[in-house]
Amino acid sequence: MSAITFDTLKFAERLEKAGMSRELASALAEAQKDSLAEVMEAQMATKGDVAALEKPLRLDLERVERKLIEHDGKFALLQWMIGIVIALALANFAQQFF
Structure with missing residues (x-):
């Protein structure tokens, strides 16, 4: 066609x-x-060509999704760490002046 x-x-x-x-x-x-x-x-491109590319693309997409989830967890941990550092800095500041 x-x-x-x-x-x-x-x-x-x-x-x-x-x-x-x-x-x-x-x-x-x-x-x-x-x-x-x-x-x-x-x-x-035929339907066969598209089907042949579908599986590798799905695997790549799953790998990217796993990495995003992993980085999301690391970001959450980093937020907690920064919060603790700020709380300790404020406690130190309060101890010096009060």
Whole structure:
């Protein structure tokens, strides 16, 4: 299935106006259409191509999610540590002045 439409009649008529015979122009138009269809088929991704990429992409996504969860835990720990340091600094400050 080609995504590009190719008007073989218009192409053949242009070749005829340029001086080619009708038979040769029609044959060239059909050959050009077939050639374009082959190129488009070679470059299109099939359902099999997409399915082959799906599993590795899912594995990569799961790995990224695990890393995000791991970093989220580290961030929570860091928040507690900073809170404790600030509380100790305030306690030290209060002890010096009160």
